[in-house]
Amino acid sequence: MASFNLYSRGDKIFGWANAILLGLFVLSTLYPFIYVAAVSISSGAAVTAGRVTLWPVDVTLAAYEHVLSDRMFWIAYGNTFIYTFGGTFMSLLIMIPGAYALSRKRLRGRTFFNIAIAFTLWFHAGMIPFFLNMRDLGLLDSRFGIIIGFAASAFNVILLRNFFEAVPKSFEEAAKMDGASELQLLWKVFIPLSKPAIVTVALFCIVSRWNGYFWAMVLLRGEEKIPLQVYLKRVIVDLNSNDEFASSLLTAHYSFETVTSAIMIASIIPVLIIYPYAQKYFTKGILLGGVKE
Amino acid sequence: MKQTYQQRFQDLWGDMRRDWQLYLLLAPMAIWFALFLYKPMYGLVIAFQDFSIFRGIEKSPWVGFANFVELFQNDMFVRAFWNTITISGLGLIFAFPVPIILALMFNEVQNEVGRRWAQTIVYLPHFISVVIVAGIVINFLSPSIGIVNLILKGIGLEPIYFLTQPEWFRPVFIGSSVWKESGFESIVYLAAIAGVSPTLYESARVDGASRWQMMWRITLPCILPTIVIMLIIRIGNLVEVGFEYIILLYRPSTYESADVVSTFIYRTGLQGTQYDLATAAGLFNAVIAFVLVYSANRISRKVSSTSLW
Numbered sequence: 001m002a003s004f005n006l007y008s009r010g011d012k013i014f015g016w017a018n019a020i021l022l023g024l025f026v027l028s029t030l031y032p033f034i035y036v037a038a039v040s041i042s043s044g045a046a047v048t049a050g051r052v053t054l055w056p057v058d059v060t061l062a063a064y065e066h067v068l069s070d071r072m073f074w075i076a077y078g079n080t081f082i083y084t085f086g087g088t089f090m091s092l093l094i095m096i097p098g099a100y101a102l103s104r105k106r107l108r109g110r111t112f113f114n115i116a117i118a119f120t121l122w123f124h125a126g127m128i129p130f131f132l133n134m135r136d137l138g139l140l141d142s143r144f145g146i147i148i149g150f151a152a153s154a155f156n157v158i159l160l161r162n163f164f165e166a167v168p169k170s171f172e173e174a175a176k177m178d179g180a181s182e183l184q185l186l187w188k189v190f191i192p193l194s195k196p197a198i199v200t201v202a203l204f205c206i207v208s209r210w211n212g213y214f215w216a217m218v219l220l221r222g223e224e225k226i227p228l229q230v231y232l233k234r235v236i237v238d239l240n241s242n243d244e245f246a247s248s249l250l251t252a253h254y255s256f257e258t259v260t261s262a263i264m265i266a267s268i269i270p271v272l273i274i275y276p277y278a279q280k281y282f283t284k285g286i287l288l289g290g291v292k293e
Numbered sequence: 294m295k296q297t298y299q300q301r302f303q304d305l306w307g308d309m310r311r312d313w314q315l316y317l318l319l320a321p322m323a324i325w326f327a328l329f330l331y332k333p334m335y336g337l338v339i340a341f342q343d344f345s346i347f348r349g350i351e352k353s354p355w356v357g358f359a360n361f362v363e364l365f366q367n368d369m370f371v372r373a374f375w376n377t378i379t380i381s382g383l384g385l386i387f388a389f390p391v392p393i394i395l396a397l398m399f400n401e402v403q404n405e406v407g408r409r410w411a412q413t414i415v416y417l418p419h420f421i422s423v424v425i426v427a428g429i430v431i432n433f434l435s436p437s438i439g440i441v442n443l444i445l446k447g448i449g450l451e452p453i454y455f456l457t458q459p460e461w462f463r464p465v466f467i468g469s470s471v472w473k474e475s476g477f478e479s480i481v482y483l484a485a486i487a488g489v490s491p492t493l494y495e496s497a498r499v500d501g502a503s504r505w506q507m508m509w510r511i512t513l514p515c516i517l518p519t520i521v522i523m524l525i526i527r528i529g530n531l532v533e534v535g536f537e538y539i540i541l542l543y544r545p546s547t548y549e550s551a552d553v554v555s556t557f558i559y560r561t562g563l564q565g566t567q568y569d570l571a572t573a574a575g576l577f578n579a580v581i582a583f584v585l586v587y588s589a590n591r592i593s594r595k596v597s598s599t600s601l602w
Contacts, residue, residue: 008503010503010504010505011503011504011505014401014503014504014505015401015403015504018398018401018402019402019407021398022395022398022399022402022411023411025395025398025415026411026414026415028472029414029415029417029418029472029476030414032429032433032472033417035429035432035433035440036428036429036432039432047438048437048438050437050438050443053440053443093321094321094322094325095322097318097319097321097322098318098319098321098322098323099322100318101315101316101318101319102319104312104315106308106312107312107315107316107319108305108308108309108312113319113323116326116331117326120326120330122583122586122587123334123579123582123583124330124333124579125330125333125334125336125337125575125579126333126337126558126572126575126576126578126579127555127558127559127562127563127571127575128336128339128558128562128563128568128571128572128575129333129334129335129336129337129339129572129575130329130333130336131562131563132333132336132339132346132568133328133329133332133333133336137328148325148329149329151325151329152322152325152326152329157322181314182314182315182318183314183318186318207420210422211420211421211422211423211424212422213422213423213424213537214537214540218563229422229424232422232424232425232428233424233427233541236424236427236428236431237424237427237428237431237541257432257435257438260428260432261432264425264428264429267422267425268421268425271420271421275417275420278420279413279416282416282477283480
């Protein structure tokens with residue numbers, strides 16, 4: 001844009017109005033997080049009396065002590081780690097070699113596979129056939145079912161394939177001269193050169209695994225297997241309407257609201273830790289895979 | 294030179310033997326797609342059966358379109374279908390413009406550090422699970438301690454039971470979806486704005502254009518193709534609403550405005566085990582979705598000479 005000191009009075013007012021409106025939007029995005037954090041470290045009595053609106057009142061860690069001493073919380077947290085890292089590893093294990101093979105233009109049948117994969121972006125069998133298929137495969141109530149059942153997605157395969165296709169031929173030819181096998185070529189040349197795409201896909205997988213609840217809720221029966229989001233759903237959504245349960249949690253130090261807020265914060269913290277990376281790579285990934293010219 | 298079939302077959306076989314390693318690398322993924330995405334498509338046939346899970350697909354009797362007839366006579370399904378269209382339509386009107394406006398506003402911020410902070414914050418809700426968003430919404434709208442009702446009480450109004458009243462479901466759903474996604478969705482428009490040639494602004498500046506005028510006459514027209522593409526994608530996804538989020542927020546008292554086709558399928562199929570009827574509903578939805586996405590792609594190819602996939 002042109003140099004800034006040329007702006008007229010109208011432009012300055014415009015700039016200020018814009019900044020103020022945007023600031024309000026940013027604050028309203030931020031406020032719910034601050035509120036939940038404040039509730040989680042306030043006393044149950046203060047929250048129940050409606051005294052917490054922005055800052056914590058009667059600061060206490062009682063809700064966190066309650067949550068962290070709950071066996072189910074730790075089981076669910078551990079399960080989420082298993083599904084997140086097991087699932088992401090499985091995704092990369094299946095999709096990287098597959099996408100690499102499809103990026104080789106000489107491969108016979110390539111078009112068929114590419115169309116078959118792209119078609120799943122357009123049409124899917126839906127909830128019930130997918131569920132019955134998982135049942136037929138014996139993958140109900142199974143940790144492995146959760147990990148394998150959602151391992152690939154057309155979007156990610158296409159993203160990886162496009163990236164592999166863009167690797168300059170000269171790298172490949174040099175390695176071919178040394179008599180490298182396809183697996184060596186993939187491992188030593190293509191994967192190191194495609195790090196941004198692979199990290200992007202890995203982060204897509206991590207975030208969707210960490211946050212996913214629906215299929216885990218549908219497919220898993222055993223208490224011991226549920227991930228954190230399903231546990232959260234049970235506590236926040238299912239039990240919220242149950243006043244008896246809510247009031248059974250109410251003590252002087254913590255209440256239903258402070259406890260659920262503490263669980264929410266505990267589940268957000270890992271997201272905040274990877275967020276700086278995720279933001280950077282997601283921005284690229286969206287533009288790589290989404291609307292491409 | 295014309296090749297005989299035999300020669301062509303020999304070529305193919307030779308190429309395949311040469312590339313056996315590649316087929317080996319491809320195999321796990323090909324098997325995965327066959328097993329988890331294509332095999333369920335065969336399972337769609339139960340939409341035309343009187344399906345029983347004990348008899349299985351092979352032994353369940355065929356009933357033609359009986360499930361679809363039952364579906365269209367089912368008031369709950371018809372209601373769910375119109376709710377789907379209505380909620381998507383309202384999203385188109387109220388949620389779709391927000392990321393565009395946000396991107397335009399971000400573009401006008403000249404303090405680089407401030408802008409980056411603002412972007413970091415508004416992208417954040419995209420990374421938070423819908424369960425947490427639902428938890429926050431439930432907290433905020435609680436009739437006893439929720440901040441919204443505290444404010445209402447503060448100015449002397451009666452508290453509102455937002456989540457149990459059907460007329461409030463759609464505003465709550467769309468409003469919280471805007472909170473969650475509009476920041477992140479602005480990325481696409483910001484990328485488009487970044488591609489606008491600076492010389493356009495410079496010459497407008499020389500002609501004495503104000504910032505407001507430049508935003509309206511330069512930035513907005515330049516990102517119009519992107520807006521059109523995003524609009525087409527959105528229309529293509531008209532029958533897909535965020536049902537995973539709806540399931541968390543709706544309850545029997547708000548079904549009349551909140552129940553969509555996917556939540557209907559979830560209740561009749563997964564909770565009620567009427568698999569055949571629910572599959573018919575899913576197939577109906579998927580076919581409409583396919584036609585919409587296919588046409589959307591064709592249109593966008595014409596509009597912008599870029600295909601989405």
